Amino acid sequence: MPSTDRRRLPAAERRAQIAGAARAVALRDGLAAVTLRGVAAEAAVAPALVAHYSPSMEALVAETFAGIVAAELDEVRYLAGGDAPDALDALLRTLLGGGREDVTAVWVEAWALGRRNAELAAAVRDQMDAWHVALVELLARGAADGSLTVADPDAVAWHVLGMIDGLNAQALVRWRQDDARVALAARAVEAMVGLPRGAVAAPERATVDAGETP
Amino acid sequence: MPSTDRRRLPAAERRAQIAGAARAVALRDGLAAVTLRGVAAEAAVAPALVAHYSPSMEALVAETFAGIVAAELDEVRYLAGGDAPDALDALLRTLLGGGREDVTAVWVEAWALGRRNAELAAAVRDQMDAWHVALVELLARGAADGSLTVADPDAVAWHVLGMIDGLNAQALVRWRQDDARVALAARAVEAMVGLPRGAVAAPERATVDAGETP
DNA sequence: GCGCTAGTTGATCAAGCGATCAACTATTGA
DNA sequence: TCAATAGTTGATCGCTTGATCAACTAGCGC
Numbered sequence: 001m002p003s004t005d006r007r008r009l010p011a012a013e014r015r016a017q018i019a020g021a022a023r024a025v026a027l028r029d030g031l032a033a034v035t036l037r038g039v040a041a042e043a044a045v046a047p048a049l050v051a052h053y054s055p056s057m058e059a060l061v062a063e064t065f066a067g068i069v070a071a072e073l074d075e076v077r078y079l080a081g082g083d084a085p086d087a088l089d090a091l092l093r094t095l096l097g098g099g100r101e102d103v104t105a106v107w108v109e110a111w112a113l114g115r116r117n118a119e120l121a122a123a124v125r126d127q128m129d130a131w132h133v134a135l136v137e138l139l140a141r142g143a144a145d146g147s148l149t150v151a152d153p154d155a156v157a158w159h160v161l162g163m164i165d166g167l168n169a170q171a172l173v174r175w176r177q178d179d180a181r182v183a184l185a186a187r188a189v190e191a192m193v194g195l196p197r198g199a200v201a202a203p204e205r206a207t208v209d210a211g212e213t214p
Numbered sequence: 215m216p217s218t219d220r221r222r223l224p225a226a227e228r229r230a231q232i233a234g235a236a237r238a239v240a241l242r243d244g245l246a247a248v249t250l251r252g253v254a255a256e257a258a259v260a261p262a263l264v265a266h267y268s269p270s271m272e273a274l275v276a277e278t279f280a281g282i283v284a285a286e287l288d289e290v291r292y293l294a295g296g297d298a299p300d301a302l303d304a305l306l307r308t309l310l311g312g313g314r315e316d317v318t319a320v321w322v323e324a325w326a327l328g329r330r331n332a333e334l335a336a337a338v339r340d341q342m343d344a345w346h347v348a349l350v351e352l353l354a355r356g357a358a359d360g361s362l363t364v365a366d367p368d369a370v371a372w373h374v375l376g377m378i379d380g381l382n383a384q385a386l387v388r389w390r391q392d393d394a395r396v397a398l399a400a401r402a403v404e405a406m407v408g409l410p411r412g413a414v415a416a417p418e419r420a421t422v423d424a425g426e427t428p
Numbered sequence: 429g430c431g432c433t434a435g436t437t438g439a440t441c442a443a444g445c446g447a448t449c450a451a452c453t454a455t456t457g458a
Numbered sequence: 459t460c461a462a463t464a465g466t467t468g469a470t471c472g473c474t475t476g477a478t479c480a481a482c483t484a485g486c487g488c
Contacts (some may be wrong), residue, residue, distance in 0.1 A: 007484085011435075018447080030330075037476095047435095048436085049437075051476075078318070108326050108458075111322045111386060112325070114387065115244055162380040163377045165373075166376040166377050167376035169376070169383070170375070174372075178368055180369035181272070191405030222455075228465075228466095251446095261467095262469095263465085272446095
């Protein structure tokens, strides 16, 4: 997109292009690389134009984060459409199966940068809440049709999300991929939603098994 | 420490004072605030002196992180000295009980900054390994005396640590303290080490209970 | 074909960062 | 007491960041 971009675009289009460039930078180089000059270079545009189209860089960073994470939630929501145990299975396999390191890095950086960027912190809270609502709905669906037994869906949802985030953040730093991640997470989730062992991620599909429970 | 610090100290002492100032800044304002000028101000010293005593700021940040986290590990190691189930109980209560937000923030920032600071990234891996070794030893102790049943101690240890980190990182952003955190984590851990429900954190001591498992 | 609107840019500012180095001086050993 | 040692500092450089603004001009409506 170097040559043809000399054209000048209608405001809405340019705005969208810059948002796209910011997202690309965030996923490739991290949220901290979403700078005036970084995004401008990605969009092949003068830095001042990026500033022109967003009230502040803090806002652009927050908006970029929200866009990336909301898209991920939509995707997962689509994959986890079946009945509750299958949906939990799809959720864990998708989020812990690897290949999402870019999004995980965005999450981790958002937590860190959020301490100094109030708008980003608000966006992080919003997105966490959105994920939480989605998972609570999943649990409620399971509780309604009797496939799950959950005393405190709110707390269980927070816990499952925290577990996933922590494991993914860990994978960001560790070198080797751990095949047992999905299986172990499945055992933990089963214990929290009153499902028998293997109901979420069947042991024969998982690579490593946890200890025996007689 | 403004007036008396006009004195000049022997190298070792000054070095220790600067390390202490760096640690204080990291715990109060975050790892990202550990800058030449930030640490110098905290130690009431010229910025050049901080540079004089450390090869680079990247190194000082990495060293500060390692110091904080290693101290936490020592503390927890001391608290978790009993038999395995009790040790797990102490571990979860200590790390998830709240009041450690400063250290959690340091962890999260280290993950994020580690992507751009190779020395810090190495320190993060080292400390994660140290925590992992400590937890694997705890699990091995339990397996040896028959109080735990763990097929893959390595994987279970990574999982428990990831869960703790994720829940703590979450607590960093969420406003209210969730009373169910310890109890739910205990259920998850019990499921992974072959312990009956309530063996790690007794339900009557915990605030919220997870679903029933018949 | 022309002019006005609106998209775009280069130049520039202040602030904060890490790093370097010559110069200053408190302290100590002879 | 005095000089050598070693701890300390101020000044300064180059770099990156976000932000602002006057000036330029492409493209649309008439």
